[in-house]
Amino acid sequence: MNQHVPTARLEADVAPASEIVRLVDVRRRFGATQALGGISLGVAKGEILGIIGRSGAGKSTLIRCLNGLERPDSGRIEIEGRDIAGLAEAELQPLRRRVGMVFQHFNLLAAKTVAENVGLPLKIAGEAKAKRATRVAELLDLVGLAEKAEAYPAQLSGGQKQRVGIARALAAHPALLLSDEATSALDPETTRQILALLKDINRRLGVTIVLITHEMEVVRAIADRVAVIEAGRIVEEGPVWRVFARPETDLTRSLLAGIRPELPAEIAGRLSPAPGAFAVVRADLVGAGAGTLLGDLAAATGRTAELLHGGIDQIQGRPVASLFLKIPAQGESLAEARRVLDARGGTTEVLGYV
Numbered sequence: 001m002n003q004h005v006p007t008a009r010l011e012a013d014v015a016p017a018s019e020i021v022r023l024v025d026v027r028r029r030f031g032a033t034q035a036l037g038g039i040s041l042g043v044a045k046g047e048i049l050g051i052i053g054r055s056g057a058g059k060s061t062l063i064r065c066l067n068g069l070e071r072p073d074s075g076r077i078e079i080e081g082r083d084i085a086g087l088a089e090a091e092l093q094p095l096r097r098r099v100g101m102v103f104q105h106f107n108l109l110a111a112k113t114v115a116e117n118v119g120l121p122l123k124i125a126g127e128a129k130a131k132r133a134t135r136v137a138e139l140l141d142l143v144g145l146a147e148k149a150e151a152y153p154a155q156l157s158g159g160q161k162q163r164v165g166i167a168r169a170l171a172a173h174p175a176l177l178l179s180d181e182a183t184s185a186l187d188p189e190t191t192r193q194i195l196a197l198l199k200d201i202n203r204r205l206g207v208t209i210v211l212i213t214h215e216m217e218v219v220r221a222i223a224d225r226v227a228v229i230e231a232g233r234i235v236e237e238g239p240v241w242r243v244f245a246r247p248e249t250d251l252t253r254s255l256l257a258g259i260r261p262e263l264p265a266e267i268a269g270r271l272s273p274a275p276g277a278f279a280v281v282r283a284d285l286v287g288a289g290a291g292t293l294l295g296d297l298a299a300a301t302g303r304t305a306e307l308l309h310g311g312i313d314q315i316q317g318r319p320v321a322s323l324f325l326k327i328p329a330q331g332e333s334l335a336e337a338r339r340v341l342d343a344r345g346g347t348t349e350v351l352g353y354v
């Protein structure tokens, strides 16, 4: 146990029963590179956690620590209440059965059939042939590949290969599924299908999923919570709807730039910093009031606000709006408009004037 950690901190670090993973101050260094600089993180049973960050941020190292492929220099990695950080290789074997792994490039054995690939973890674990066959059939049914049991990987599409990868990862009934860029090599339509499958597995089997990805769409589509990592540290985390609606760090804003609406360049180019007749305002709102905003602004200010750009998305069942509005700026109109926006708990920013 770390001597320098204060008692209050230690008490807070005891994983509640609802947590399947708890990391406490996990550090890993490669020479001069600090890949993980003190990661503390809990993963609740049954949730889907997305981990995002730039290239080199430490995502792969983190996920490799979770399946015992990488050892931290210090810190605790508890899986189902057991600290695996100091376990010897032989002691890690039972853990590996509790943790399934899905890879970007599928990692299938080319000389083995689909059924053999899926059954491999069970064979390694010494399960009898008949039992294996039953489980493999069940898994291929689950991922919609029953008719491909005797095919070889080369005869499959990318999406089908990933279905095999997912079936293999689930073979030993893991409690935790780790996904390392599982959809990065797939086209958008196949990505949607694989994400739907992962979500279905999560909901139907209750398998907790931790996924790392550079695709924000993946996080928006299936994750419950997201952690943003930079230089081996978590810089922001929270429910996906909140982090996507109100990113708190510049890094998160920049990672989300591709999927959060931005003011079109031609409008941005016409903005002046000096107050003018109209203010161009960015309003980020969460909740039901977003749809009636323009009418409410007109009622409050007696003037019409114009929607220039943006829209309302649904994230985790919540309306999340990013709107660019042109609001009359004379007299009290702008202040009144801001009061209406503030009353909805959103954030507003005057970008300039036209």
Ligand SMILES: Nc1ncnc2c1ncn2[C@@H]1O[C@H](COP(=O)(O)OP(=O)(O)OP(=O)(O)O)[C@@H](O)[C@H]1O
Residues within 6 Å of the ligand: 030, 033, 034, 035, 053, 054, 055, 056, 057, 058, 059, 060, 061, 062
């Ligand atoms: N085995 C290793 N030996 C030396 N340096 C390593 C090793 N593994 C990772 N690193 C370094 O640690 C840092 C974190 O790497 P990591 O692969 O975890 O990042 P990442 O966020 O997964 O990046 P990417 O998205 O590009 O895969 C990087 O600077 C990387 O070069």
